[in-house]
Amino acid sequence: MVMHLRFSQISGSVPSEFGNKLMRLRTLTLTNNSLTGSIPASLGNLSSLGVLELSFNQLEGTIPHNLGILKNLWFLGLAHNNLLGNLPISLYVGVRTSRSNTY
Secondary structure, eight states: OEEEOTTSOOEEEOOTTHHHHOTTOOEEEOOSSEEEEOOOGGGGGOTTOOEEEOOSSEEEEOOOGGGGGOTTOOEEEOOSSEEOSOOOGGGTTTOOOOOOOOO
């Protein structure tokens, strides 16, 4: 299941119910809206989630540590919000890095 709601003029908070009722969700895109509040920790329940894009909103608070347990998550977009703190260490576990040579 894919949910693309970018540029939809959505305001308010990200519903915590997303993390409890949309268990087959693979992509959640809520970019460029007017979302406020914090990122619900319940999004960490979305075990099929590969893309979580919340950039260009007005989200506040810290990034829930349980997003790092999402084994299928390969893209996390959080730019241009008012988030505080560091990325949870759980997001770094298993990350592969690549090297590129510059000539």
